[in-house]
Amino acid sequence: MAVLEGRLVAEKIQEEIRLEIERLKSERGVVPGLAVIMAGDDPASRSYVSSKSRLAEKLGIRSELVKFSAGVTAAEIARVIAERNADPQTHAILVQMPLPRPIDPWQVIDCIDPEKDVDAFHPYNQGLILQNRGRIFPCTPLGILRILDHYSIDPAGMNAVVVGRSFLVGKPMAAMLTNRHATVALCHSRTQGLPAILREAGLVVAALGKPGFITVDMVKPGAVLVDVGIHHIEKEADFEKFCPRSLHDAFKKKGSVITGDIHFQAFAKAAHYTPVPGGVGPLTVTMLMHNTVELCKRAISMANDKR
Numbered sequence: 003m004a005v006l007e008g009r010l011v012a013e014k015i016q017e018e019i020r021l022e023i024e025r026l027k028s029e030r031g032v033v034p035g036l037a038v039i040m041a042g043d044d045p046a047s048r049s050y051v052s053s054k055s056r057l058a059e060k061l062g063i064r065s066e067l068v069k070f071s072a073g074v075t076a077a078e079i080a081r082v083i084a085e086r087n088a089d090p091q092t093h094a095i096l097v098q099m100p101l102p103r104p105i106d107p108w109q110v111i112d113c114i115d116p117e118k119d120v121d122a123f124h125p126y127n128q129g130l131i132l133q134n135r136g137r138i139f140p141c142t143p144l145g146i147l148r149i150l151d152h153y154s155i156d157p158a159g160m161n162a163v164v165v166g167r168s169f170l171v172g173k174p175m176a177a178m179l180t181n182r183h184a185t186v187a188l189c190h191s192r193t194q195g196l197p198a199i200l201r202e203a204g205l206v207v208a209a210l211g212k213p214g215f216i217t218v219d220m221v222k223p224g225a226v227l228v229d230v231g232i233h234h235i236e237k238e239a240d241f242e243k244f245c246p247r248s249l250h251d252a253f254k255k256k257g258s259v260i261t262g263d264i265h266f267q268a269f270a271k272a273a274h275y276t277p278v279p280g281g282v283g284p285l286t287v288t289m290l291m292h293n294t295v296e297l298c299k300r301a302i303s304m305a306n307d308k309r
């Protein structure tokens with residue numbers, strides 16, 4: 003079993019992005035600009051937003067954070083999006099999910115100019131992906147493909163099972179793997195006989211949000227396991243259920259550890275697997291920066307075409 007070191011892949015891509023940004027600055031006089039919109043005070047969202055802003059700054063992206071209270075309306079968020087849509091220095095707009103209830107996320111996402119839609123959540127961009135002519139791709143599935151490519155794991159012809167059908171991860175992942183010639187089963191909470199489906203899979207992408215859900219008996223020997231789940235384990239009983247003994251000292255010291263949707267014992271049966279932490283997570287935030295630069299380059303080339 004070999005570990006797919008997402009952190010190392012992410013560092014390599016970040017260096018490429020940093021050089022590309024330097025080139026854009028020196029040759030074009032353009033600094034890629036990212037606007038992050040956040041509503042409410044969800045601690046997980048706060049931590050994601052701050053890690054995105056930190057990485058943007060480190061790589062040389064101009065990032066701006068627009069914060070709303072939990073009581074904001076969709077119309078107020080839409081107004082800010084409209085301003086950033088019209089601002090030539092903003093190349094990418096991100097709305098941190100989840101939005102506070104009762105805001106309908108689609109009402110907000112639909113307002114983002116598809117040319118500034120850094121998460122590729124807009125229906126236009128998701129439609130292009132389905133038609134295999136995507137230009138910008140959701141960060142987590144894009145990062146997963148970059149990990150597979152880095153390790154020369156070609157999904158073509160593989161039986162792939164994606165567990166979870168969110169528009170952030172599962173659905174675009176299934177479409178992108180299909181575009182890469184895998185045979186894909188997209189599974190969800192109503193799927194019947196999931197363990198048997200998983201046992202046929204050469205490639206598993208677990209994005210269902212349940213710690214340790216995919217257990218060793220559900221895995222085909224020699225499979226590639228990609229674990230998207232992120233869970234903070236804080237209770238001793240959960241630690242006993244989901245984590246290896248070797249992490250116990252760290253758990254006691256820090257009071258928590260992070261684990262994924264795939265039970266650690268399943269990894270021993272795999273040919274390759276992504277660890278949690280240090281697997282998919284570092285790629286997700288890195289691909290956000292990659293997408294920001296892609297959108298900036300598209301904006302430059304569209305402005306040139308108009309001249």
Ligand SMILES: NC(=O)c1ccc[n+]([C@@H]2O[C@H](COP(=O)([O-])OP(=O)(O)OC[C@H]3O[C@@H](n4cnc5c(N)ncnc54)[C@H](OP(=O)(O)O)[C@@H]3O)[C@@H](O)[C@H]2O)c1
Binds near residue numbers: 142191193230283
């Ligand atoms: N590593 C990263 O960078 C990264 C990025 C994004 C998300 N995440 C993590 O990935 C996980 C999934 O996130 P998400 O936003 O995609 O999830 P989500 O919107 O909560 O969707 C969960 C999906 O899993 C399915 N599901 C739930 N229980 C299931 C079960 N028992 N069997 C089969 N399918 C089941 C649900 O089915 P239904 O549709 O039928 O309800 C749904 O489609 C979370 O832990 C999240 O924190 C990590």
